Amino acid sequence: MPLERYQYLSNVWKDGIFDNKVVFCTGGAGSICSAQVRALVHLGANACIVGRNVEKTESMAKDIATARKGAKVIGIGAVDVRKPELLQAAADKCVKELGSIDFVIAGAAGNFLAPMDQISPNAMKSVIDIDVLGSYNTVKATLPYLVESASKHRTNGHTQPANGTPLQSHVSVAKAGVDAMAVSVAIEQGPKGITSNIIAPGPIADTEGVARLSKQDHREQSSKGVPSGRYGTVKEIADATVYLFSDAGNYVNGETLVVDGGQWHTAGFANG
Numbered sequence: 596m597p598l599e600r601y602q603y604l605s606n607v608w609k610d611g612i613f614d615n616k617v618v619f620c621t622g623g624a625g626s627i628c629s630a631q632v633r634a635l636v637h638l639g640a641n642a643c644i645v646g647r648n649v650e651k652t653e654s655m656a657k658d659i660a661t662a663r664k665g666a667k668v669i670g671i672g673a674v675d676v677r678k679p680e681l682l683q684a685a686a687d688k689c690v691k692e693l694g695s696i697d698f699v700i701a702g703a704a705g706n707f708l709a710p711m712d713q714i715s716p717n718a719m720k721s722v723i724d725i726d727v728l729g730s731y732n733t734v735k736a737t738l739p740y741l742v743e744s745a746s747k748h749r750t751n752g753h754t755q756p757a758n759g760t761p762l763q764s765h766v767s768v769a770k771a772g773v774d775a776m777a778v779s780v781a782i783e784q785g786p787k788g789i790t791s792n793i794i795a796p797g798p799i800a801d802t803e804g805v806a807r808l809s810k811q812d813h814r815e816q817s818s819k820g821v822p823s824g825r826y827g828t829v830k831e832i833a834d835a836t837v838y839l840f841s842d843a844g845n846y847v848n849g850e851t852l853v854v855d856g857g858q859w860h861t862a863g864f865a866n867g
């Protein structure tokens with residue numbers, strides 16, 4: 596049963612603006628990434644989503660394809676972003692089946708709450724590997740295709756702001772790395788017509804991030820602490836994504852677009 600458009604995309608956007616574009620997205624079965632891809636597909640793009648879980652990734656691809664009649668969406672499972680060869684194979688398959696890669700969302704991430712003195716070296720390494728090396732592997736595998744593609748291009752990672760969030764030292768360290776990498780890509784690849792930006796979501800309702808980082812009985816109270824007075828929606832992250840990938844975002848490069856209801860300016864979220 597296709598979702599009604601208004602559930603995942605605002606009506607300010609025009610159908611067809613992403614005709615003939617292909618988006619490649621890691622972590623694509625997740626709640627935020629799937630909404631981002633769904634919005635792009637609705638507006639004309641085809642898509643390839645990759646993830647670790649085969650069933651979840653393949654079934655999400657089928658679901659996203661219902662966003663637009665005739666949309667092609669492929670799901671490639673069993674791809675751990677820590678494995679460069681698997682990402683390369685996925686990018687190659689995307690181009691073979693869909694013809695190009697025009698937009699990239701490096702969405703795969705790892706997160707949990709733990710004080711620094713209780714995080715094992717392997718846990719710290721796992722999050723840094725998934726977030727930093729995973730994003731690097733994604734950029735590396737797709738960059739030649741982005742350069743090759745004749746039209747304008749985007750790479751786009753998303754993360755939370757790289758401040759020192761309590762109980763998330765592992766994530767703060769990793770996200771700072773991803774932020775720095777996005778700027779490096781912007782500077783190095785800008786002359787080739789590529790833009791690279793970060794979307795930094797705050798607490799977004801009904802997502803794995805909030806489920807992992809905030810206790811259920813604390814959510815109502817913690818949502819009131821957001822300057823906008825509520826948690827965000829996946830649609831609001833999808834809207835930011837459409838903006839950056841659209842012509843309206845052509846001259847935005849190397850930026851972090853924080854979409855968090857002003858949370859970033861306050862003492863912080865989570866740990867509740």
Ligand code: HXC
Binds near residue numbers: 709717
């Ligand atoms: C402490 C933990 C832990 C926890 C796992 N580990 N969970 N340590 N607290 N809750 C430790 C393990 O004991 C192990 O260390 C090491 O981490 C690796 O874990 P594994 O289970 O072997 O698997 P791995 O695939 O490497 O796990 C990666 C992971 C996991 C990051 C730890 O949580 C994961 O797969 N996450 C993916 C999904 C996810 O996190 N999504 C949410 C993203 S939300 P030892 O020493 O025992 O070997 C997000 C944005 C939120 O990022 C924004 C909100 C504002």
